Amino acid sequence: MGEAQPRIGFIGAGRMATALAAGFTAAKITAASEIIASDVLAEGRQRFSDTTGAAVTESNADVFAAADIIFVAVKPQSLPSLLNEIQPFVKPQHLLISIAAGVAMETFLGTLGTETRLVRVMPNTPCLVGTSASAFALGGAATAADGELVQRLLSAVGVAVEVSESLLDAVTGLSGSGPAYGYLMIEALSDGGVRMGLPRDIATTLAAQTLLGAAKMVLETGQHPGALKDAVTSPGGTTIAGLHALENGGLRGTVINAVEAATRRSQELGQ
Missing domain, CATH: 1.10.3730.10 (ProC C-terminal domain-like)
Structure with a gap:
């Protein structure tokens, strides 16, 4: 691969994060050495590490320091406190990709600022076997190039389509469920x-x-x-x-x- 491999981080190391990370390495999108995940639960970190061979940490700050593309993969109820915590770490080079179900991008941008590069994704569990159907919407300062990057990442674990954010509930009803x-x-x-x-x-x-x-x-x-x-x-x-x-x-x-x-x-x- 001529271009540098993307450095990918995960805030939350649950099943979906683990499946995505494993999919990215299997598809040669990036190497396990370029991936890092944080989780408050030791067993979550252990499972992520065992499955993907990637680094894990307790610290969200470590993820922002090590990665340029950050998947936010936490439960929706954990988000408000998380956003307050990570707000100082988010820099212009960071592309945030939210897979937190049902959380509008305005919730992120309200805390992190509208200049944040943000993409909201609705994946589904068959990404565990490389056959997901995902939809994504761009928000904040996310560019067309960011959209192309997300398309490439999600296509590594299935099929991905871009929609407006208002259609993500319908995507949830169809391919999410x-x-x-x-x-x-x-x-x-x-x-x-x-x-x-x-x-x-x-x-x-x-x-x-x-x-x-x-x-x-x-x-x-x-x-x-x-x-x-x-x-x-x-x-x-x-x-x-x-x-x-x-x-x-x-x-x-x-x-x-x-x-x-x-x-x-x-x-x-x-x-």
Whole structure:
């Protein structure tokens, strides 16, 4: 790599921070030697260090001294006191990336100042396996180049799209909470297989791989999901019989309702 490797810090060394750090090193975005994380909990620091091989510290000041890109990965309720603590450490060379769910950028900028380079990100847990769906919004003094950098970082662990901050609640309702909807669908398909005589382990493997395959078909062919569905659905065949049952059960409307309910809840939590 010709360019210098980015120096990346994490305030909070939980599961998401650990997954991101591991993803960045696996994708050769940067080396473990260029990563540092702080956490108040010793076990959090230990797990981060064991998983990523990166440095850990109890001190947030150490992270700001060592890194240029700082992921703020703490629980939302911890943020007000944290922002007051780190305010003196934030310099123009620092790009702050918040993955604190539901916390508006104005909360950060109110304490840190509007000249702070800030990006708010909504990732999801499949970043643990390099298949996240993330959305991000730029704020404060963040530049287009900062946006490109965040795009590159997040693309190392999945897919990333830029949106306006007002759309991040909808992202939370769709892809933030969405893995749980997928797990429910996999479990239900597996139940159906068991109902019709398949052993549980085989049914679950087939169900999960089937959804993975369908998702890859959508992403890699660029075809509309409806067109791909039609291609599997022959006249008078098995698939249309199954689809009819799903339509009778109101699957489509129920899933839309789920995204709406989760989005509304995200809006409430962000108040």
